[in-house]
Amino acid sequence: MRINIDKLKTHTFKIVIAPTLAIFLGLASAANLAADTVQVFACEPEWSSLAEEIGGDRVKAFSATHAQQNPHFIRARPSLIAKVRKSDLIFCSGAGLEVGWLPILIQKAGADLQPGTNGYLMAGDHVQLIEQPHSHVDRSMGDIHPEGNPHVHMDPRNILIIAKELTKRLSSIDPGSSEFYAGQFDSFSKRWSEALSGWEKEISDLTEHPIVTHHKSFSYFVNWANLKDVGAIEPKPGLPPTIRDLNNLYTSIKDIDELLIIRSPYDPAKGATWLGEKTSRPAIVMPYTIGGNAKVTDLFSLFDESIRLLKSSL
Structure with missing residues (x-):
């Protein structure tokens, strides 16, 4: 019996190589998509949620804390350091809320995540802080934040202000998607404004x-x-x-x-x-x-x- 080598090669390619190549290309595509996704390290769940609202599927947000944890008292675990190093944006409350652990993470982060860069976003820097002490602060006064009260997300009016700044940061980090982020903000702004009006009445x-x-x-x-x-x-x-x-x-x-x-x-x-x-x-x-x-x-x-x-x- 004479074997047709050309047909055998074609048959082998279809059965073995083609599916393997398809899987490889699929994995490569998924890897490229993941690489193009903006990685957001949020200190609290409210900010990871806001990042997902504005970033949609172009953002992957991680929260360092959950609702059962007091965000004042978190340990700068190695896993958090690893997360920060892989991030494009650090998004936290600021105003001293994370002072016991965030600075340790920042020390281990890259130059593009340091204070003053687009990769470093503290919500408290962009709204009017309340309960700012008017005198010298010391430990006898309890856990007083010299900058003011850091729990800014509990005023719903602050959310839109912070969302607008977040949109700017995402657009700077990922300029190719700036129109997408602007559209996401516009949609969120309309929905939030309508909800805010209802909450104020209630x-x-x-x-x-x-x-x-x-x-x-x-x-x-x-x-x-x-x-x-x-x-x-x-x-x-x-x-x-x-x-x-x-x-x-x-x-x-x-x-x-x-x-x-x-x-x-x-x-x-x-x-x-x-x-x-x-x-x-x-x-x-x-x-x-x-x-x-x-x-x-x-x-x-x-x-x-x-x-x-x-x-x-x-």
């Missing part, structure tokens, strides 16, 4: 309503919603309350009807629970960030759920 029912917070995490939200801050469970920012502190707080608010008591998912429950039992009011766990409860999957649902929780407690 929360207006609670104007001047008295509220006690665990920490200063919700100060921006309290200001935006025109709630009346009547006390904090922490005697000083970051300092756990003693029973004497809690009794003093209770004495000052015990005659207030329908008091709102709130804390974040990562705040210790003990103080808020104690005060809630003494006042016969629910101690509300506000989501604070993305993933704060099962219903909060993005920035829109963060404010939807925050307002719902407050109103449903009355």
Whole structure:
């Protein structure tokens, strides 16, 4: 029997080489796509969510923390250092929130991720900070941030300002997609403005309503919603309350009807629970960030759920 070598070569190519080549090309294409994706290292979930809103499929965002973690106290793990080194943009709250760990990561990052570059975006640098101390700050005052309150995402009006700056940074890092990012921002801006109008109408029912917070995490939200801050469970920012502190707080608010008591998912429950039992009011766990409860999957649902929780407690 005579074998046709040419036909055998063709047959072998179709069965073995062609599928292998297709797989190789597919992997190469996927690798190129991944290489073209802007890698965003976000310190908190709210900023990774915003990066995904503006960046769409051209951005891959990673959050160094989750909703059950206090962003003040994170360890600069080797895995975080590795993530930073592979990133194109560092996106954090700033204003001292991450001062205990972010500087260590920045030291290990490239020149294009250092302060003053387009790859270094601190949200607090682009909005008006509240609760800025007017005197010398020292440890006796608790965990006071000299720059001001860093929890800027809890005022929904700040989100659009920060989103606009984020759009500029992404366009600078990935100029070939600048029109795409501009379109993403325009779409997000319209949806956010509509949602903001609705939230303002909903929360207006609670104007001047008295509220006690665990920490200063919700100060921006309290200001935006025109709630009346009547006390904090922490005697000083970051300092756990003693029973004497809690009794003093209770004495000052015990005659207030329908008091709102709130804390974040990562705040210790003990103080808020104690005060809630003494006042016969629910101690509300506000989501604070993305993933704060099962219903909060993005920035829109963060404010939807925050307002719902407050109103449903009355």
